[in-house]
Amino acid sequence: VRTLKLTIAYDGTRYVGWQRQAQGTSVQALIEGAIAIVEGRRAHVTGSGRTDAGVHAFGQVASVEIGHPIAIADLQRALNARLPSDVRIVALAEAPRGFNARFAARSKTYRYRIFPGETANPFERDFSWHVPDVLDAESMRAALGVMVGTHDFAAFQAAGSRVRTTVRTITAATLSRRGARLIGPGNDLVEIEVTGDGFLRHMVRNIVGTVVDVGQRRRSVDSVTAVLAGRDRKRAGPTAPAHGLFLVRVDYDDAAAP
Amino acid sequence: VRTLKLTIAYDGTRYVGWQRQAQGTSVQALIEGAIAIVEGRRAHVTGSGRTDAGVHAFGQVASVEIGHPIAIADLQRALNARLPSDVRIVALAEAPRGFNARFAARSKTYRYRIFPGETANPFERDFSWHVPDVLDAESMRAALGVMVGTHDFAAFQAAGSRVRTTVRTITAATLSRRGARLIGPGNDLVEIEVTGDGFLRHMVRNIVGTVVDVGQRRRSVDSVTAVLAGRDRKRAGPTAPAHGLFLVRVDYDDAAAP
Numbered sequence: 001v002r003t004l005k006l007t008i009a010y011d012g013t014r015y016v017g018w019q020r021q022a023q024g025t026s027v028q029a030l031i032e033g034a035i036a037i038v039e040g041r042r043a044h045v046t047g048s049g050r051t052d053a054g055v056h057a058f059g060q061v062a063s064v065e066i067g068h069p070i071a072i073a074d075l076q077r078a079l080n081a082r083l084p085s086d087v088r089i090v091a092l093a094e095a096p097r098g099f100n101a102r103f104a105a106r107s108k109t110y111r112y113r114i115f116p117g118e119t120a121n122p123f124e125r126d127f128s129w130h131v132p133d134v135l136d137a138e139s140m141r142a143a144l145g146v147m148v149g150t151h152d153f154a155a156f157q158a159a160g161s162r163v164r165t166t167v168r169t170i171t172a173a174t175l176s177r178r179g180a181r182l183i184g185p186g187n188d189l190v191e192i193e194v195t196g197d198g199f200l201r202h203m204v205r206n207i208v209g210t211v212v213d214v215g216q217r218r219r220s221v222d223s224v225t226a227v228l229a230g231r232d233r234k235r236a237g238p239t240a241p242a243h244g245l246f247l248v249r250v251d252y253d254d255a256a257a258p
Numbered sequence: 259v260r261t262l263k264l265t266i267a268y269d270g271t272r273y274v275g276w277q278r279q280a281q282g283t284s285v286q287a288l289i290e291g292a293i294a295i296v297e298g299r300r301a302h303v304t305g306s307g308r309t310d311a312g313v314h315a316f317g318q319v320a321s322v323e324i325g326h327p328i329a330i331a332d333l334q335r336a337l338n339a340r341l342p343s344d345v346r347i348v349a350l351a352e353a354p355r356g357f358n359a360r361f362a363a364r365s366k367t368y369r370y371r372i373f374p375g376e377t378a379n380p381f382e383r384d385f386s387w388h389v390p391d392v393l394d395a396e397s398m399r400a401a402l403g404v405m406v407g408t409h410d411f412a413a414f415q416a417a418g419s420r421v422r423t424t425v426r427t428i429t430a431a432t433l434s435r436r437g438a439r440l441i442g443p444g445n446d447l448v449e450i451e452v453t454g455d456g457f458l459r460h461m462v463r464n465i466v467g468t469v470v471d472v473g474q475r476r477r478s479v480d481s482v483t484a485v486l487a488g489r490d491r492k493r494a495g496p497t498a499p500a501h502g503l504f505l506v507r508v509d510y511d512d513a514a515a516p
Contacts, residue, residue, distance in 0.1 A: 077376075086383065119334075119338060119346055125344065
């Protein structure tokens with residue numbers, strides 16, 4: 001038996017999210033199904049964490065134990081041949097015995113893509129949030145700076161969640177502009193990237209919704225500081241839509257998963 | 259009555275192409291339908307030319323005559339509100355009376371996007387041709403150079419086409435690398451851009467298929483010169499798939515459409 005580390009990219013548009021649900025197709029179930037064909041039995045695939053319906057991934061990480069002696073490169077090709085084209089195993093490696101992609105994760109990086117401007121970009125409609133406004137990037141950067149550090153993020157947690165603690169550490173929260181897949185100047189995307197040791201349910205999307213409020217001058221940077229301190233979900237901004245969010249990377253200690 | 263110039267971006271994945279067909283939905287029919295709601299009658303929309311099923315556009319241009327006195331900016335918003343999100347009017351302007359987007363077109367620019375490398379990119383699957391090989395960009399550039407100038411492009415015309423003349427002028431044919439919407443290094447797209455005074459049916463896709471043969475070292479640059487001179491479709495390479503092709507721009511004399 002070998003423990004494998006899978007790095008997975010997926011376009012989440014058609015899926016109910018990473019995790020199996022009673023209804024609809026999950027990315028986890030697709031990968032378990034592809035492995036079952038090779039392995040001849042059902043194997044449980046452990047993701048680093050859930051992603052919501054419609055959320056995408058460049059580098060979701062998962063672990064699985066397999067018994068079949070197939071070479072790693074052949075297994076990657078075999079799995080990709082069986083998966084739909086919107087889900088790809090982009091890297092596959094042997095990991096130390098017992099590696100668990102969820103419990104060993106040290107930090108995660110999410111990217112949120114926003115397309116500002118009056119006319120939407122048809123090539124970005126499933127991969128960014130169209131905000132038909134000019135956004136004040138400098139104020140947004142300042143609001144993102146409020147999030148960096150160890151804080152109680154209860155204000156940015158989905159209503160009704162139950163977790164042991166709502167304290168998390170954000171190590172970086174940056175904003176950059178990037179050319180969209182379109183039509184020359186004036187069509188830059190605003191990309192927000194957030195790295196942390198863990199995220200509450202909807203936390204990135206709620207932070208982004210609040211930061212976009214600031215970018216639209218509906219809310220001051222000081223008010224964001226007050227929202228964070230107040231730990232009240234009702235005072236934060238709206239939840240940004242799922243289809244702008246990408247899980248970029250999951251990091252592990254070198255010893256856990258080289 | 260005013261003559262309008264529409265600049266249109268569309269994701270062609272769901273459509274039978276620009277032009278109305280007996281079966282399926284065309285972009286032309288969608289735009290005519292949106293205008294009919296505003297105008298109260300069916301108006302004929304003239305595109306600069308056809309695009310095949312699955313081909314995309316950043317800047318298709320069309321002309322139409324409308325009688326309704328609505329302000330241009332309001333009309334653009336009204337049309338976009340009625341169109342599906344994969345079709346957008348990105349610019350709308352009044353043109354000289356009688357402007358015809360097809361007959362006044364002076365040159366067109368197409369871009370063809372290729373994603374090389376073993377593992378496909380799920381975010382590029384509808385917007386590039388996945389070629390699971392290393393491509394020799396310098397040889398491809400040399401093969402593209404063969405196309406520049408005024409030539410009889412009969413070898414690159416879809417079989418069975420009938421046109422008055424197969425002579426066309428290509429003014430530029432370039433290759434560049436561009437970062438894909440993915441996962442760091444080694445995932446650059448190869449983009450081929452071709453500008454000319456007009457294109458035969460499948461001409462860009464047949465040129466790209468032949469140039470990719472060169473990039474894969476299945477064919478020499480000299481053989482491309484021979485294929486062009488031989489004017490025989492059967493000696494050229496395969497037709498590259500539609501979903502990698504984008505109509506980038508249509509250019510007009512300033513007097514025809516400022």
